[in-house]
Amino acid sequence: MLNLNAVLKKHFGFDAFREGQKEIIEDLVNGRDVIAMLPTGGGKSLCYQLPGYILEGAVVIISPLLALMEDQVAQLKMNGEKRAVALNSFLSFDEKKSALYHLPEYRFIFLSPESLKHERVLNALNKIHISLFVVDEAHCISQWGHDFRPDYSLIGQARGKLNKAPCLAMTATATKEVLKDIHLSLHMTDPIRHVYSVNRPNISIMVSEARGLEDKLNQLSELVGRLEGPGLIYCGGRQWSEKAVSYLKEKGFKRIAFYHGGMENEQRMLIQQQFINGQLELVCCTNAFGMGVNKNNIRYVIHFHIPARMDAYMQEIGRAGRDGLPAIAITLYDPEDVQLPLFMIEKEFPARDELQAYLSSKEIDPSFKLEIEETHERFILHHAEKLKSENWEVKVDQIWKKIQERQQNKTEKLWNMIKWYSTETCRRSGILAHFGEKSDSPSFTRFCCDSCGMDIEAYYGQTKASSGYETAEGWKNELKMMFKVSEPIVQKTK
DNA sequence: CGCGGTCGCTCTACAGCGACCGCGGTGCCGTAGT
Numbered sequence: 001m002l003n004l005n006a007v008l009k010k011h012f013g014f015d016a017f018r019e020g021q022k023e024i025i026e027d028l029v030n031g032r033d034v035i036a037m038l039p040t041g042g043g044k045s046l047c048y049q050l051p052g053y054i055l056e057g058a059v060v061i062i063s064p065l066l067a068l069m070e071d072q073v074a075q076l077k078m079n080g081e082k083r084a085v086a087l088n089s090f091l092s093f094d095e096k097k098s099a100l101y102h103l104p105e106y107r108f109i110f111l112s113p114e115s116l117k118h119e120r121v122l123n124a125l126n127k128i129h130i131s132l133f134v135v136d137e138a139h140c141i142s143q144w145g146h147d148f149r150p151d152y153s154l155i156g157q158a159r160g161k162l163n164k165a166p167c168l169a170m171t172a173t174a175t176k177e178v179l180k181d182i183h184l185s186l187h188m189t190d191p192i193r194h195v196y197s198v199n200r201p202n203i204s205i206m207v208s209e210a211r212g213l214e215d216k217l218n219q220l221s222e223l224v225g226r227l228e229g230p231g232l233i234y235c236g237g238r239q240w241s242e243k244a245v246s247y248l249k250e251k252g253f254k255r256i257a258f259y260h261g262g263m264e265n266e267q268r269m270l271i272q273q274q275f276i277n278g279q280l281e282l283v284c285c286t287n288a289f290g291m292g293v294n295k296n297n298i299r300y301v302i303h304f305h306i307p308a309r310m311d312a313y314m315q316e317i318g319r320a321g322r323d324g325l326p327a328i329a330i331t332l333y334d335p336e337d338v339q340l341p342l343f344m345i346e347k348e349f350p351a352r353d354e355l356q357a358y359l360s361s362k363e364i365d366p367s368f369k370l371e372i373e374e375t376h377e378r379f380i381l382h383h384a385e386k387l388k389s390e391n392w393e394v395k396v397d398q399i400w401k402k403i404q405e406r407q408q409n410k411t412e413k414l415w416n417m418i419k420w421y422s423t424e425t426c427r428r429s430g431i432l433a434h435f436g437e438k439s440d441s442p443s444f445t446r447f448c449c450d451s452c453g454m455d456i457e458a459y460y461g462q463t464k465a466s467s468g469y470e471t472a473e474g475w476k477n478e479l480k481m482m483f484k485v486s487e488p489i490v491q492k493t494k
Numbered sequence: 495c496g497c498g499g500t501c502g503c504t505c506t507a508c509a510g511c512g513a514c515c516g517c518g519g520t521g522c523c524g525t526a527g528t
Contacts (some may be wrong), residue, residue, distance in 0.1 A: 148521080
């Protein structure tokens, strides 16, 4: 029997596995497909890196962001592993050509789902022996694969064209529906699920009703003034993230910056690094900020606008309190705010006449290209490809049906979120129910949520008392007693 | 749909109002002879 602990010590220098890691690795080494839902910061990358040193061949990792791939490669190289490469658009043509030629020499190969569809890449991958096929941040399959980045939904198909290898899908947040989506989309064979609770007992959850912009801004500056940082503020739009920063700066707060997808890459990397290193106390951002932000001492996450779905909300608040110390998530909820996500769901897809105009113009003159939004075009082309034997009118009907289906699906998720904001029962139980977990095991306290009687004033007092890190251990112990975090709820199926 | 910015009106007034318009999230990706 293989001694995994010895391999762990030899290659990573650790004496013991973290929770779940060993079981996941054992299943993979035994050739099984695995879906792993591990809490953030649970040491997910080890789950594919270690098998890379046991199994014959290369580990292929599908990653959603260039920055994440680069990060992982840099980390591996820092650990002395030179046989790691990221095959992406950062490489020049010559570099890419060379990397593909030398592919058999690599042990860890990182790819985007988009590059996985190119013949050249597939051919090169087919010439090597793949020991393990990994999809990192696998919830993206469900979150993006249906519309925003359809290539995410083609990973399973690509996998079928490659040498058969066990498949590992990893994420921190997934509902039952998302887990099923991952399973089916990746064409996994009877996968073993290692699913841990999404509950984060050290994060208190609050929803504060706000009426109108002025009320919201007042509440915001009060919170920022009294809460211990570092903190994150999630806004619904790019301009909002910038405006929130100017407002708070005007109020005298310092070390704040904004972050959104419209900024230059270099600037984005700078802000992220400054925040991680503690030079920035507060970042106002859109949902672009998050994945790959490895910072364990975020003390609060404020939602200035509501997220559109529960799993997105959990991912966002889950960035707080990774050190296990008390943290708080507060949403400033104005019932009027539902209009923004509603509008976005509408706008995300082409309208019926746009769809019709696009497909009919292609029918009349294939060389003519009707200018429509890039995401709309990609959605149409992706689905038209599946219907390529049909005539254009059938395509219009079928794709329109698909659009309505997607919009309905997204709107439903939004209303579920709204329902959760409006209820007066325990918020944590509501979240756990949403993820299909029973909520009887966690011992809820007055620090649970506003519905459980949590008082923000008491919270201010507690965290102020424990400001600095001298008392960190004391708090950790108190929390363990309060929440029994030493006995995590593990729901392991199969 | 709501917000904010701009325009134009008033007509002693150049500040203040209403009408109107534009905007609103997430990110990959090309090229062939070593």
